[in-house]
Amino acid sequence: MNFKIIIPIILLFAVTTLLADGFIVIPEPVYNPEPFPLEVIYHHVEVEINDQVAKTNIDQSFYNPSSITLEGYYIFPVPESAVLNDFSMFVDGKETPAELLDADKARAIYEDIVRQMKDPALLEYSDQAMFKVRIYPIEPRSEKRVKMSYSEILEVDHNTFQYLYPLNTEKFSAEPLSNVSVKVDLNSKRKLKTIYCPSHEVDVVRKSSHHSIVSYEEDLVKPDRDFILIFSQSEEPIGVSLLTYKETGKDGFFFLSIDPAIDYQETEIIAKDVVFVLDNSGSMSGKKLKQAKKALIYCVENLNRDDRFDIIRFSTEAYALFENLKHPKGENISQAVEFIEELNPVGGTNIEEALNLALSYETKKDRSRIVIFLTDGKPTIGERDDEKLLNKIEEKNQDHFQIFTFGIGYEINTHLLDKITEASKATRSYITPDEDIEIKVSNFFDKVQSPVLTDLKLDYGSVEVYQNYPDQLPDLFKGNNLTLLGRYEGEGKTEITLSGLMQGKDIRFNYPVEFTAGNKTYEFTAPLWASRRIGHLLDLIRLYGESDELRDEIVLLARKFGIITPYTSYLILEDEDTRVVENIIEEEYRTLAGGFADLPENRHKIEQEYDEMGLKSGERSVVVSREFKDLNLAYNIEQTRQGQERMAFVDKEGNQILPETQVRNIQGRAFYQTNIYWVDSELQNQEAENRKRIQFGSKEYFELLYRNKEAADFLALGRNVRFFMDNVFYEIFE
16 A cells, blocks of 8 residues: 555544644655645634533635646545544535554554654554545545534543543645634633633633633644643532643652633622822833723723722832722812813922832731832932842832732833842833833732732642742632642642632631642643743743852753753753863754754853843843743643743754744653754763664554554654663764
């Protein structure tokens, strides 16, 4: 049997196991000895989930750019773990029957394709059954539309469900897809709590406590990772979902999501004391002050009934509107709006007096305490030394206000603002000249408008956890979840206790959970944790200075988990340069070699960026602060890829390449494409007791594949792979 690989048509999903890409093979190709891929025009997925049942509808269009009519077979691999119902497939509107082949027959077809066409990407399907459908005709220079639908029963683990749709088509598609979209209509009889997509940036619209819409869309993209949606159900006022990943014999990683209900009554919302502090110095003239004033008016007009507030404007001196906290009643709101509208830009920047005044209000323990601080400058009047000013603020903040800072423009002291937010358990935001202040501030205020639990504390019972991020727990707000990533040692069933203040009363919630001993289902938690840890360590270097310990840990984590940014790549390159020269590692085991790393201009650029990391103000300082914040709060894989555009390079064929496309996370560690080889980062951490060189496609090659199922993930990377497995250094060569 002689096959020609053409293209993936359909992707399917499993609950915890990848269900493979569909693709077309062309028997007895008419011409062209190399694989000739069709072009995917669009890939649309619509999913309806009702409790535990998911129905997926797929609509794709493919283009045959050749001048020849092609005949082929659509092949759809199906693993044993999948339980499918109502499978149907339509080609150009006509229902097409599919033949189901068992795993043994399917394996023979996969092996023959790999032998003939040298496409190891198919090896990840080598132990799976398949559907096979004849596709004819595939007309020249025309589109072929394929639609498919199926239903599946999702597995459940402690009220937590996972839906997985394999969206990884990069290894087959000839060109970027014009449009990719996934829409999930999520319905539940019980209240929905966690709704989380670790793989992609998604929009989540909660229609009610039982119904949500989750959507992802992107243009001109080659998807390189599967779409994962995790959701949980609970009738508790605050839900908790725990996901764990652990390799045998090693400490594990966990992801904890704390999710308040969205249907709290007004009487259940914690009242808050809010002090708005606005810089109206001379540098705020024009558009900046105009937008900031609109933002403040929006916030004031959207305070809750039992809240209290005041407004402080500052320049050379600081002045308060009321000089005490007032309820948002009609006359107070009118005075506040008038006060804001009459603000004019004038004078210097007295941050010390402004925050000293903001932190002087008397408040109560049963209220959420917030300062919203907007400035576009550095302190020019009063205390101007960062550390002295920070110490004064910390001494004054005895009522534990959270100080949320908004830096406007580039001429700000990012170090000072970042340290203020860190010390007060708040978050920092920066608004560049091309961004709208009103939108950024009002969106933030919507998120913190309704506190439901303050002074949070977590107890993990019998399991010991460490290096959790965020390391200080903020208040919990209605409609906004709090996610933590950390490490754990030990395993087994335990109880997580969440405690805090609700309406001034101590309250505790207990959740039975299990920290698994060897679960590999949620392996995405490892790079997400590494991103947060690296963001924290980079912030320490930026704000407090560098040390060998910080550099070494960043290098170790970034290389192992594939967190490649301009800053981490510089440290990795420098580390590997030194260790190759000192014969600590072999040149062939470098992870950043070839492509990006071989261009002197790229090396110079990332070295310069690393050296500029400690700047306190200017555009670079703002960019660094924002990127480190995103690393330190990484919620999905996309957010771990900071600064990729600045690291892009052009390959020998003239294609622009992003370094993220040369990194893959497999079985808890990163692989790097270096020239023709994919290199396992684990090779630098092991002693070479045994070495084996195996030629791609040889008898020994397939024996390795069938002897060890885990090898398929590594072999599927390409025809030249170096990896570590079972105490052996393997080199697969073409």
